[in-house]
Amino acid sequence: MKKWLDKHIKIVFALPTLIFLMVMVIAPLLYNFGMSFTNWTMSAKKAPDFIALANYIEVFKEPRFAAAVGRTVVYSFIAIALEGILGVALAILINRKFRGRRIVQALMLLPVVATPVALGMAWKLILEPSIGVANVMLTGMGFAARKFIATTSFESMLCLILIDVWEWTPLVMLMVYAGLVTIPQDPYESALIDGASRWQTLTKITLPLASSSILIAVLMRLIDLVKNFDIIYATTQGGPNFATENINIYGYLNMFSYYEFGKASAISVLFFIVVMAIGCGFLYIKSKVEVDY
Template sequence: MTAWIDKHIRVLFILPCVLFILVMIIVPLGYNLYLSFHSWSMSAVVPPRFIGFGNYLTLFGEKRFWDAVVRTVIFVLIALTAQTVLGLALAMLINRPFRGKRLAQTLFLLPVVATPVAVGMVWKLMYEPTIGFANVLVKAVGLKPMKFLATTGLESLLSLVAVDIWEWTPMVMLMVYAGLVALPDTPYESARIDGANSRQLFTRITLPLLSPTLLVAMMLRLIDVIKTFDIIYATTQGGPNFATENINILAYSTTFSYFEFGKAAAITVLFFIVVIAISGIFLAIRKHAEVDF
């Protein structure tokens, strides 16, 4: 028995994990695909009715769907760019001795590990137009008070992007900093001997050497930021008047507020395809850049 187990350890050790994933993910994905071609409101009496591509066609004709797509894209583009640039800058900035460095590293960890719903609640309070701190600050610098989350304009979405940037820039920073510390000294020494200035050191040595780290950080952020849910649900639940509704929130409300399971399934199938495609592109770049995960 032991000999048999030892011989097949490669398969036996991974089998439970693969089966678990199969049951918990692959089967539901198939079920989703099936539902996306049906019309169903989770009724026990009325079974799902096959309508072909009906759900998809309805979606493509809906302004609310396309608005959610656009908002998701805006959210991802701004948050990802800001987090990468600021994260890199912050990592360079703290890569020097300063008083309280250990405490600083602890503090930078906090937004990343703090419960997103709680983070959302605090920002909800700070953004509150009449009693929040944000407008105290805005007025202090002599600007007109803002509405933040209480408006149907782009302002509410951007306010949430700011929360995401506050929350996750430190993670990019921590990753880049880990990469920076691990960089070898030799290329810098020889470049200095060759008379390179600090800008050249950054663009010619630091950036290329850090690019694998940056790529991993960006990929991890991208796959999370595209499905941002917690802070939006905690603050606005997609409102006011859908102004902060992204694809994930739309899929959620289509399922659990409107009980249009077929349509929701179609959204999630499309969402799934897009996320996998984007991840595939990243993995291809990774292969090209020979980054090892």
């Protein structure tokens, strides 16, 4: 027995996790995949009919789905660009020694540790055009009042992007900072001797050597952004007039508001493929860009 254990110790230790993954992740995924080919509306009278790809065809035909995909892409692209640039810049900043650095670090992490739904509710009140504090401050400073998230224009989406950037940039900063502190001092000393400028040091040493942690941070945020739900649901629920509806909100409404089980499953499958593609694509890019030291 002991010999068998020694030989298969890796499997024994991994088994609980694998069983968990099978029961809680793989099995529901397969069930979801199967349901996506049916038209079940949760009826107790009527069994699900197999309708092949009809749900997928319906979803692809719907302008609302295409619009949700577009918004997901725009939202993710703008937010990841802002969070990436600001996160790296802040990480480089707090990597330097200055008085009160630890306090600054702790304060910046507050939005990350707060509950997203609670933050969403708070932002909803702040941005409320009639009684919210944001317009009070704007008009107090002489600017015109804004509609913020109470408009079907891009302003709503922009507000949500900025809330996301405010909330999650510190996480990017923290992850990049963790990478920065592991960079050895030798290349910097060599660069100093060779007379490299600060910009050259940043672009030729710091960023390439921190690329691994930057890419991981960006990948994690990108996947989170694509499947963003909590902030949007807590503030606009995808409105007004679907102006902030992303794929995740659209899928949720189909399942828990419209009870279109089959269609919602099809949306989930498509969504899963998109997120997997992003993940795999990013891992490929990471393997090409990463610098070993």
